[in-house]
Each structure stands twice: as C-alpha cells, then as structure tokens.
Amino acid sequence: MPSTSAINKMPPPSYSFPLTVEGTRSGQEEYSTTWELTPRSTAMAILNHGDTTTANGSSPADAAAVAPAMPSLVQPPLDADEFRRQGRLVVDFIADYYTRIDEHPVRPAVAPGFLARQLPDTAPARPEPGDDALAAALRDVRDLILPGVTHWQSPRHFAHFAATASNVGALGEALTAGLNINPFTWAASPAATELEVVVTDWLGKALHLPESLLFSGGGGATLLGTSCEAMLCTLVAARDRKLAEIGEERIGDLVVYCSDQTHFSFQKAARIAGIRRGNYREIPTSRESGFTLSPKALRAAVRADEAAGRVPLFLCATVGTTPTAAVDPLRELCAAVAGHGVWVHVDAAYAGAACVCPEFRHAIAGAEAVDSFSTNPHKWLLANMDCCALWVRRPEALTAALGTDHDVILKDPSSERDCGRGVVDYKDWQIALSRRFRALKLWLVLRCHGVEGLRGFVRAHVRMAAAFEDMVRADARFEVPVPRQFALVCFRLRSAAAGEKRARDGDDAEPNELNRRLLEAVNATGRAYMSSAVVGGIYVLRCAIGNSLTEERHVREAWCVVQEQATVVLAAAACTEERAVYSARCADAPAAVPPVQNEVSLHSFLNS
Ligand code: PLP
Numbered sequence: 001m002p003s004t005s006a007i008n009k010m011p012p013p014s015y016s017f018p019l020t021v022e023g024t025r026s027g028q029e030e031y032s033t034t035w036e037l038t039p040r041s042t043a044m045a046i047l048n049h050g051d052t053t054t055a056n057g058s059s060p061a062d063a064a065a066v067a068p069a070m071p072s073l074v075q076p077p078l079d080a081d082e083f084r085r086q087g088r089l090v091v092d093f094i095a096d097y098y099t100r101i102d103e104h105p106v107r108p109a110v111a112p113g114f115l116a117r118q119l120p121d122t123a124p125a126r127p128e129p130g131d132d133a134l135a136a137a138l139r140d141v142r143d144l145i146l147p148g149v150t151h152w153q154s155p156r157h158f159a160h161f162a163a164t165a166s167n168v169g170a171l172g173e174a175l176t177a178g179l180n181i182n183p184f185t186w187a188a189s190p191a192a193t194e195l196e197v198v199v200t201d202w203l204g205k206a207l208h209l210p211e212s213l214l215f216s217g218g219g220g221a222t223l224l225g226t227s228c229e230a231m232l233c234t235l236v237a238a239r240d241r242k243l244a245e246i247g248e249e250r251i252g253d254l255v256v257y258c259s260d261q262t263h264f265s266f267q268k269a270a271r272i273a274g275i276r277r278g279n280y281r282e283i284p285t286s287r288e289s290g291f292t293l294s295p296k297a298l299r300a301a302v303r304a305d306e307a308a309g310r311v312p313l314f315l316c317a318t319v320g321t322t323p324t325a326a327v328d329p330l331r332e333l334c335a336a337v338a339g340h341g342v343w344v345h346v347d348a349a350y351a352g353a354a355c356v357c358p359e360f361r362h363a364i365a366g367a368e369a370v371d372s373f374s375t376n377p378h379k380w381l382l383a384n385m386d387c388c389a390l391w392v393r394r395p396e397a398l399t400a401a402l403g404t405d406h407d408v409i410l411k412d413p414s415s416e417r418d419c420g421r422g423v424v425d426y427k428d429w430q431i432a433l434s435r436r437f438r439a440l441k442l443w444l445v446l447r448c449h450g451v452e453g454l455r456g457f458v459r460a461h462v463r464m465a466a467a468f469e470d471m472v473r474a475d476a477r478f479e480v481p482v483p484r485q486f487a488l489v490c491f492r493l494r495s496a497a498a499g500e501k502r503a504r505d506g507d508d509a510e511p512n513e514l515n516r517r518l519l520e521a522v523n524a525t526g527r528a529y530m531s532s533a534v535v536g537g538i539y540v541l542r543c544a545i546g547n548s549l550t551e552e553r554h555v556r557e558a559w560c561v562v563q564e565q566a567t568v569v570l571a572a573a574a575c576t577e578e579r580a581v582y583s584a585r586c587a588d589a590p591a592a593v594p595p596v597q598n599e600v601s602l603h604s605f606l607n608s
Contacts, residue, residue, distance in 0.1 A: 330367055
C-alpha cells in the first residue's frame with residue numbers, strides 16, 4: 001500500500017476517467033454517482049480502505065472504486081498543494097483590493113435587495129464547471145459583492161470607530177483559521193491557552209493597566225469577540241456573587257448603573273442577565289461636564305435605591321463613549337460606590353487602545369479599584385476583527401458564574417490527571433464552549449509591531465484628528481461643541497451660519513436638521529464617510545480618524561468635502577428662508593412661489 005507522503009509526492013494527474021456507480025440505497029432509494037478518478041485519488045482510496053477490503057477477496061482497487069468515501073477524494077477539502085495555490089489567489093485578491101481601495105466610493109449606492117436579485121435562489125449542487133470554482137467565486141466577490149460593501153478599510157472611512165486592519169492581523173486570522181483548533185480547555189490545546197495568558201498580560205502591561213488585573217498580579221484576562229460579551233460575562237459574575245450573598249429570590253431587586261452615553265450593548269447585557277428593565281439606571285449627563293458620568297449623581301442614585309430596599313449591583317463606566325469619546329472619571333466613580341458592594345466594570349472598547357501611550361494613561365487613573373476592564377484591540381490596535389480583551393480582578397467570580405463541571409466528554413482521565421489544579425480552562429470565562437485561537441493574532445501584532453509601533457500608530461491618528469479640529473475651528477461657520485477626545489472630532493455648523501432666524505430663536509431643531517442634511521450631502525459624495533450623534537439635544541457630525549490607510553491628505557480632502565457641501569446646504573437653507581419670508585409677505589398669492597420639495601429641487605432652483 002502506498003504511504004501518504006508517497007501519494008502527496010505524486011505528480012499532478014496527466015489523465016483522469018469517470019466512474020459511475022449505480023445502486024439502491026436502503027433497499028429503496030436509487031442512486032447514481034460519478035467520480036472523476038485520477039491515479040492519486042485512486043491511491044488515496046486504497047490507502048483509506050486497505051484494511052477493510054481484502055476480506056471478501058476483492059482487490060483494494062476494486063473496493064476503492066465502490067467505497068462510500070470516494071466522492072470527497074475527487075475534490076479533497078483540505079489539500080496542501082491546492083491550499084497553496086488557492087491561498088495565493090486570495091492573498092493577491094486582498095492585496096489588489098487594498099491597492100485600489102481608494103477608487104471605491106466609501107459607502108455603496110445600492111438599494112435593499114440589490115444582491116439577492118443577482119444571486120441564484122439555491123446553492124449550487126456541484127462546483128463551478130470547467131473553471132476553477134474559487135477563481136469564479138472571487139470574480140463574483142469583485143463584480144457583485146464589492147460594489148455593495150461599505151469599505152471599512154477605506155482611508156476615507158471616518159464614520160464609526162475604526163476596525164483597524166494590518167498585514168499581520170489579517171494573516172494572524174488566516175493562521176488561526178488554518179490551524180483551526182478549539183482551545184476550550186487547557187488540555188484541548190495547551191499552547192493556545194498559555195499564549196492567551198501570556199499575551200493578555202503583555203497587552204495589559206502595554207496599556208498600563210493596574211497589576212491587580214493581570215495574571216501576574218492575581219487577576220487574569222481572556223480574549224472574547226466583543227465588548228458586549230465582556231459586559232454580559234462580568235455582569236453575570238457580579239450577579240451570581242451578589243445572589244449568593246442575598247439569596248436568589250432577590251434577583252428582581254438588583255440595580256445596574258450607567259450614563260446616558262453608555263453603549264446600548266450594556267442595556268442588552270442587563271436584559272439577558274435578568275435585570276428588571278425598571279432597575280436599569282441611565283444617569284443623565286450634560287454638556288457642561290463633557291458628557292461624563294457624574295460621581296455625585298451616581299452616589300445619589302445608589303443611596304436612593306438602597307433606601308428603597310433595592311440592591312446596587314453593577315456600574316458600567318466608559319473610557320471613550322461612542323458619541324463623543326467622553327471619559328468617565330474612574331477614581332471618583334469608584335469612590336462614589338465604595339462600600340456598597342457594586343462591581344465596577346470599565347468599557348474602554350475604543351479608547352483603551354490609547355493607553356499604550358503614557359500621555360493617555362490619565363484616562364484610566366483610578367482603575368486600580370475597578371473589578372473589570374475591557375477593550376477591543378480590533379478597534380484601534382491593528383488586530384483584525386474580532387478581538388476583545390477582558391481583564392478581571394477576581395477570575396474566580398467569573399468562573400464561579402460561567403464554569404461548568406458536568407462536561408463528561410471533556411474530562412478524559414489523562415487530561416484530568418495531567419492538568420491538575422491551576423490551569424486556565426477558558427470555556428469557564430465565556431458564554432460558549434467553543435472558542436477561536438485569537439491569542440495567535442494578537443501575539444503576532446504585538447510581536448511584529450511592538451508596543452512602540454502601536455504608540456506611533458495611535459499618535460499619528462491623534463495628530464490627524466487635531467489637524468482636522470484646527471481646520472474646523474478656522475472656519476467661522478463651524479463649531480466644535482465638545483472637546484476633541486483622542487482621534488474623534490465632533491463638529492457642527494453653528495446656528496448663526498444657518499441664518500439669522502435660527503440664531504434669534506436659539507432653537508436646536510432647525511440647526512440640527514441643517515447638520516443632518518450636511519452629513520447626508522457629505523456621505524452622498526462617496527469621498528468621505530462620517531456619522532452623527534445627538535448629545536444634549538444637539539446634532540453633531542462625528543469624524544473618527546483611525547483607519548490603517550488614512551493619511552493626512554485624506555483628512556484634508558475630507559474637510560474640503562465638508563466645506564463644499566456646507567456651502568451648498570447653507571445656500572439652499574438661506575434660499576428656503578428667503579422664500580418663507582417672501583411667502584409670508586405674499587400670503588394672498590402663495591402659488592407664485594415655486595414648489596420646493598427636497599434638496600435636489602432646491603439645488604436646481606439655486607442653479608436656475
Ligand atoms: N462600547 C463602546 C464604547 C463602543 O464604542 C462600542 C462599539 O463601537 C461597543 C461598546 C460595542 O462593541 P462590540 O461591538 O465589541 O460589542
């Protein structure tokens with residue numbers, strides 16, 4: 001019988017022939033299958049079935065021809081040579097995409113259903129005939145799918161906090177997918193678990209986290225997919241710890257706290273964790289305090305709940321809120337709830353990354369007192385999606401809530417004996433059993449860029465954001481209503497720029513509408529993509545700089561786009577106002593005023 005390595009060394013088949021087998025399955029259903037036989041697939045079949053076929057006297061080759069496993073041999077799903085060839089196709093495809101990414105409008109101009117209309121209703125029964133199926137699929141990615149994606153890696157994508165990509169981040173994902181292991185326990189893949197332990201400590205040190213959150217300081221960390229999971233896992237840990245103290249029947253008394261700027265994921269996590277909707281305290285923030293959570297208001301809320309017989313459970317503070325990247329004052333917030341048994345979690349999904357730079361360490365001053373801290377290296381630390389690091393001060397609280405002890409299959413005697421106590425079984429730190437080998441990617445990023453490399457990356461974006469902010473401030477039509485934080489600039493057209501009437505009225509509704517139109521106009525150009533937030537009743541445009549391909553020239557061009565579109569939108573607004581005045585004066589003859597329905601007609605009206 002040939003060995004596997006001998007088969008792998010066989011030259012590519014110079015010929016093949018079809019073999020059709022017909023029969024009846026289960027005595028009823030008729031079937032007919034055709035295989036394309038090559039010397040190599042036949043040899044593999046002999047290898048696979050050699051030990052079962054000679055008993056009835058037939059030759060291994062005969063048996064191979066009718067063996068039920070044959071179809072998978074025609075197109076082996078895992079084949080090293082083919083992987084090499086196909087891998088090159090994909091790598092070239094991605095590299096070409098990055099080379100030409102700037103040619104795509106950042107946001108696609110497509111209507112719902114555009115793709116479904118172009119694809120068949122059912123999956124193909126067989127691979128693409130003739131041509132290489134993967135090459136054909138990649139052509140579809142280019143021609144059908146790419147025209148309908150929002151290009152998150154575009155250097156002109158400023159809308160959301162970035163999902164930063166890097167060569168090693170992407171290739172780390174490929175490596176993880178290629179090894180395709182499932183390290184749910186230490187024994188299920190010892191090196192994967194140990195790498196996660198090492199790399200989360202590395203990252204924690206790089207971010208200047210307190211020692212008490214690191215493995216080396218008695219805490220510990222894991223890599224999850226998202227911040228929402230981090231919130232849910234820590235909330236469940238806090239809940240179970242508290243219920244063990246006060247009795248499970250009091251779950252309805254548990255109260256959680258956050259600000260009106262906290263990411264909505266926390267509300268979802270609270271619902272999943274069984275917190276009553278009425279016990280979700282969203283404490284209002286104000287423009288005066290930079291939209292940060294007030295320790296005084298928190299203290300008052302906690303005391304009021306206690307006085308009413310409820311049980312304060314959990315605070316979700318944020319370092320870098322989604323609307324404006326506001327930073328909640330951790331030290332003061334921890335002091336406000338000290339002695340009340342409240343678990344303090346810090347959601348630093350975006351801005352945690354900035355703490356690689358010592359000059360931003362102040363953002364997490366007081367973190368020594370928090371119970372848990374999470375950040376997404378996939379947002380601003382070059383680790384392609386997905387990757388959320390969660391550190392906890394007392395891992396045992398997490399494992400007490402999420403650990404399982406009934407997994408008979410996982411408890412094979414040898415792993416029980418060898419593992420003993422003290423190893424990390426990451427299945428007990430998360431919701432699901434199965435998990436990805438994310439540590440590999442993060443380790444590659446840290447190894448290949450180094451902490452200094454990451455600092456340079458973050459600082460470059462902060463510098464570009466400062467330059468954008470300066471440009472906004474230099475144009476009298478605009479204002480920066482909240483201070484820039486990190487690399488996020490929130491800005492808007494001033495009320496005065498919107499017209500005298502608006503300035504006089506001091507009413508936000510019309511300026512808000514004007515700014516909404518400005519954002520739509522900017523995004524419709526395809527040359528820049530930004531987003532918006534409403535904070536303290538005012539509508540702001542968000543320019544979040546953080547993509548790996550963004551350079552200063554893209555930021556300058558984006559500002560030019562904003563200025564151009566502002567001119568158009570303001571002219572249209574002024575025109576509408578003049579028309580309103582005119583209409584009021586000519587109340588007797590309103591039909592004399594040409595109808596204006598939308599921006600497009602306003603535009604043509606202006607140009608007519
Ligand atoms: N928290 C903050 C501050 C965020 O900005 C975001 C998303 O941008 C999230 C949480 C949600 O992150 P994830 O999608 O990882 O759950």
